[in-house]
Amino acid sequence: MPCLARIPLVLALFALPLLAVPVQAVAGDDDPLQFLAFSTDFDSKCVQRNGVMIYIANKHPSRSMKLVLERWYMDNRTADRGKSLLKPGEEPEPLGCSNIEGGKQEWKVLKSEWAD
DSSP states (O other), X not given: OOOGGXXXXXXXXHHHHHHTSOGGGXXXXXXXXXXXXXXXXXXXXXXXXXXXXXXXXXXXXXXXXXXXXXXXXTTEEEEEEEEEEEOTTOXXXXXXXXXXXXXXXXXXXXXXXXXX
16 A cells, blocks of 8 residues: 555646746746637628638737748648738738638737737
């Protein structure tokens, strides 16, 4: 039967690496991805393709962000890359339809940084 007095010590040893995480690694105002929002809405050309329009927006109240996006089609990364400068308070930027030529289309963020 294990000694119960040793269990807190063992748990503390496993927790030490977690305590060593620098404060800057925690998501905050320094992380543009925290303020990035993907959304969808109906658009006539996308509805005709059995999909919806995909949008991206910056939800930060005062900072602009620069993004590099990559397009995926039918779960495969394509060679298409897009750069965006998203300013606070602007309308969401349309990326494209969620479904084209019978296949799913999506965008993923390759790089994000504050523009200021």
